[in-house]
Amino acid sequence: MYDSTSTTALNPLDLESRVGPNDHQNLRLWLRLLSCSNFIENEIRSRLRTEFQTTPPRFDLMAQLHSSRGGLSMSELSKRMMVTNGNITGITDQLEKDGIVERIQLASDRRSSLIRLTTKGRRYYKRIANAHDVWINTLFTSLPEATHRSLLKHLNELKQVTRVFSSNSTEAH
Amino acid sequence: MYDSTSTTALNPLDLESRVGPNDHQNLRLWLRLLSCSNFIENEIRSRLRTEFQTTPPRFDLMAQLHSSRGGLSMSELSKRMMVTNGNITGITDQLEKDGIVERIQLASDRRSSLIRLTTKGRRYYKRIANAHDVWINTLFTSLPEATHRSLLKHLNELKQVTRVFSSNSTEAH
DNA sequence: TATTGTTATACTCTATAACTATA
DNA sequence: TATAGTTATAGAGTATAACAATA
Numbered sequence A, B: 001m002y003d004s005t006s007t008t009a010l011n012p013l014d015l016e017s018r019v020g021p022n023d024h025q026n027l028r029l030w031l032r033l034l035s036c037s038n039f040i041e042n043e044i045r046s047r048l049r050t051e052f053q054t055t056p057p058r059f060d061l062m063a064q065l066h067s068s069r070g071g072l073s074m075s076e077l078s079k080r081m082m083v084t085n086g087n088i089t090g091i092t093d094q095l096e097k098d099g100i101v102e103r104i105q106l107a108s109d110r111r112s113s114l115i116r117l118t119t120k121g122r123r124y125y126k127r128i129a130n131a132h133d134v135w136i137n138t139l140f141t142s143l144p145e146a147t148h149r150s151l152l153k154h155l156n157e158l159k160q161v162t163r164v165f166s167s168n169s170t171e172a173h
Numbered sequence C: 001t002a003t004t005g006t007t008a009t010a011c012t013c014t015a016t017a018a019c020t021a022t023a
Numbered sequence D: 001t002a003t004a005g006t007t008a009t010a011g012a013g014t015a016t017a018a019c020a021a022t023a
Helices: A025-052 A056-067 A074-081 A085-097 A119-140 A145-169 B025-052 B056-067 B074-081 B085-097 B119-140 B145-169
Strands: A101-105 A113-117 B101-105 B113-117
Touching (some): A025 A056, A025 B119, A056 A074, A056 A085, A056 A119, A074 A085, A074 A113, A085 A101, A119 B025, A119 B145, A145 B025, A145 B119, B025 B056, B025 B119, B056 B074, B056 B101, B056 B113, B074 B085, B074 B113, B085 B101, B113 B119
């Protein structure tokens, strides 16, 4: 049974251990989601650090820039990464200092600038992204195809549902 | 419209936007999982802060203690929360200073101590946990029952799969 | 020798707000 | 007036390692 509250070798004590038999199914689902996500994120954080001396936020910023060849504004990065402008400035400063990204002044709006990967940055990003792909593929390798498809579909539903919720309560932070 | 570049209201640009058409399905699944989890976690972090002046790690520590009435050792907390002993010491210090937890010296092993919620701590925890339940229930409320069940089941599979992976490569950190 | 927990340190991320310069 | 981005600051989490006390 996938949902036993007792602990076996396959159900180690972790974040989810805090749910009791009377807890809501919603809480149970949330903790399970969180513990999956935290676990994988910790693995990745650790490898990014030891193998590439970088961090998830920096890697995410590079990935966002890589996926939009023309570059992105600070505000756009801020929205996508769901952190404040000030924090984007900080991460961008570090990456710029290392020659990985550059700020391009815009003639059209002189308040704004476009952030882009440099050539060096693009090479650096690709090396990390390749390793990252291997990590993820290894992690997910023995997940059955049907489970994979189901998760992809249903997590998308969850995403829609939570977005709607939040746009009602915490509009545009 | 919260977004410009070719995105519908139901698919806003976010972490997941960085996947391109050629990216692996595994990467796609991971980013979807991460963006669900981050989004909910951000909501909760924000509410814990503004409504209860606390943080997810502190709340998690309290929850772990609450679920095991007798209390837990620092090492046990460290394992469950997947952070180092030193960090558990820090969080415990803060909670102890606020009178929420207490350290109980053990006669059986004088190196170790048992961390327990105080009476005040238990009351405080219950207030937060109740609010937390409401938040989670609200977030998940319009998720169809079948989707819920499917996610619960398949996330458990994912959990097993990733655990196995990690115990091969990073035994007992 | 190994384990429990503490201390110290350096770094990063986060949140908030005041500020500038443009629009 | 509103927006883009910067600066400043305080606080928290994280990783690492050295350490003391005990097993």
